[in-house]
Amino acid sequence: MLRRERIHISGIVQGVGFRPFVYRLAQQCGLAGFVRNNTEGVLIEVEGNAAGLQAFRHRLATEAPPRAHLVQLTLEEIPPAGESEFAIVASERDRPAQAFISPDLCLCADCRAELFDPANRRFHYPFINCTNCGPRYTIVRRIPYDRRNTSMSVFPLCAACAAxxxxxxxxRFHAQPNACPVCGPRLWLCDRNGTQLAEAEAVEQAIAQLQQGAIVAVRGLGGFHLAVDARNQAAVRTLRQRKGRAEKPFAMMARNLAAIENFCHVSPAEQALLQQPARPIVLLPRRAPDQLAAAVAPNQKYFGFMLPYTPLHELLLQDHFDALVMTSGNFSEEPIAIGNQEALARLAALADFFLLHDREILQRCDDSIVRLAAGRPRLIRRSRGYVPEPVFIPRPTPRRVLACGGELKNTIALSRGNAVFLSQHIGDLDNPAAFSFFENSIAHLQDILEIVPELIAYDLHPEYLSTKWALQQEGLPRVGVQHHHAHLAAVMADNGVAEPTIGLILDGTGYGSDGTIWGGEVLLGTAASFERFAYLQPVAMPGGAAAIHQPWRMALSYLAATFGSNLGPLSLPFLQQLRSAAVEVVLQMIDKKINAPLTSSCGRLFDGVAALLGLHQEVSYEAQAAMALEMLADEAEPEFYPEAVRSAGAGAIPITPLIHAVVEDLQNGVAREKIAARFHHTLIEIFITAAGAARAATAINRVGLSGGVYQNAFFFHRMLERLQAEGFEVLTHQQVPTNDGGLALGQIVIAGAVAHQS
Ligand SMILES: [Zn+2]
Ligand SMILES: [Zn+2]
Ligand SMILES: [Zn+2]
Structure with a gap:
């Protein structure tokens, strides 16, 4: 008997070869009907006998293309229409969009084989792609995902590509960015004046320049990279000077896995991370010594490596370089350049040559960064390859929420039901160009997701530009969210948990409910509300933000809190290195409470102790001193300072015993590596004890870890082990970063909870 079924599928089913798959499947099952993209995903109607329909349903779920991600499938039986053919029909466009757009995908194995096959018509063509690979999010102008709605709309298909x-x-059936040398985008090399030097030989000439130590700006998938030979110390140092980047490590791209293994230890799980379609930068423990330029990643135990993800990358690296530095195409902390003219204008002083193409990048998207920690992938930056795939939360937000994120490492987010769409990495908003990117991203994400927000969530910090922006949006209700509450809600949502949780939120700085600066917090709560159970004893931050850039100020503050303002008798090498006039000024600021806001920040404590140990008196990028302390810590040292843990519990946790113990060790000539490790262990024991007190007071056994401090792998790993040994259920970040890049997720969930109550 003939039956007909209508199947709605939502999820990532557009731009990943799903309709051709459905078409072939229907043919094989002997079914008639149609498939088409709609605003929610894909609509299928199939007609045939019961056995054919059953086989179709089963294989639909089990054999879907590798890049498809089915979120929801609903099925209803409808009257047969008497069709005899199966067809793919054009997209409808009549209702608000619910569709999901695929992230960009790395070159697939089939296309890679064709790229290097001299007999193939796309031999060495840098824009080869198919339904399993190529650009997606970065070329989408609007949905549905059809060629006319992408930056490929200006390239009419030639007869062969159309076939x-x-x-x-x-x-390549319905591969929207399909292209070939006849009809598709082209590549050319030019000098910094924009004068074209080569087209047919563009790649070869770029390689020759790189081999001679030149810096080449390469237009990629989500923006420009600045490329330089990673073995060439002089070239890498030139890049550092021009880019205004003193020490922050550069990311590298290696030709293949074997090349990376020459420089780093790569576990099977890390191999899988490197090879996933998102092709993120993976932080890997380096082997020493190596032949890479020392200037690539000064004083680091880790290298950031990625594999080639576009055909152009393959062509550049394949036969010529083990590794290229591929750092973002920008000066300092500006957003990366995406347009040809923009790059020539902004990067003229940075690059010697420009490898340009004419497939417009519509959405800037930085490389993502991930590391394996405690056996799982941990995102440090969630951007290209992940965005705009949603994170699903346990409880739908009753209203559509726009979350504005924080100030540093900003991302924004939009919610629709239980799907939260986080933007790509936007950056530090105090940079004017990053701030306009912030505004553009909000507008663009609303457009392509067709989400009109009904509620705005923002951080409580009155000086954050994201906060100021939120407060200027009139006519929409707004919810102010405490920074560390957002971190707690983020790690809960990241794990699908809504029940009350103890938050060990260890962070740089965030605005507290009492107007002081928080960051070493034991919180209790849910998305709806929280209380501050315990926190690190607040100390002065002499000079405010200056204390972030100059950790020696924090070190003085901790010393003053511990020993009073007469530090003369301490005879520490740290103090002898400082100018006594500067010391006097800072001690006065602390003493007289002039421009010295109080902070319970855990990140500042790391900074201060790093400075005490003589690591960094000043830093050129955020968390540099804290990272140096992590790198210094002796892996084999088991000791901690028991007297510093004794008073940990509810309320303010004294830190002066910890500083006292560190100073005593320094004066006794204990190795700095041991002191660094003891500091880590002590801090862990302090928070274990505080979490135990919170558990005793509330009977909550669940602990969530969030905040920038957990990017410290030494600390994170041991904290997790100790909590588990104490019988806690521990929530850690997996889908969003533990740093402020994940903040918007927490803001969404909290605003949703507020909306539920009202
Ligand atoms: Zn492909
Ligand atoms: Zn063509
Ligand atoms: Zn934070």
């Missing part, structure tokens, strides 16, 4: 595009049996 592939319309052939359901072809791998």
């Amino acid at each position: 592939e595009y319309h052939d359901p049996a072809d791998r």
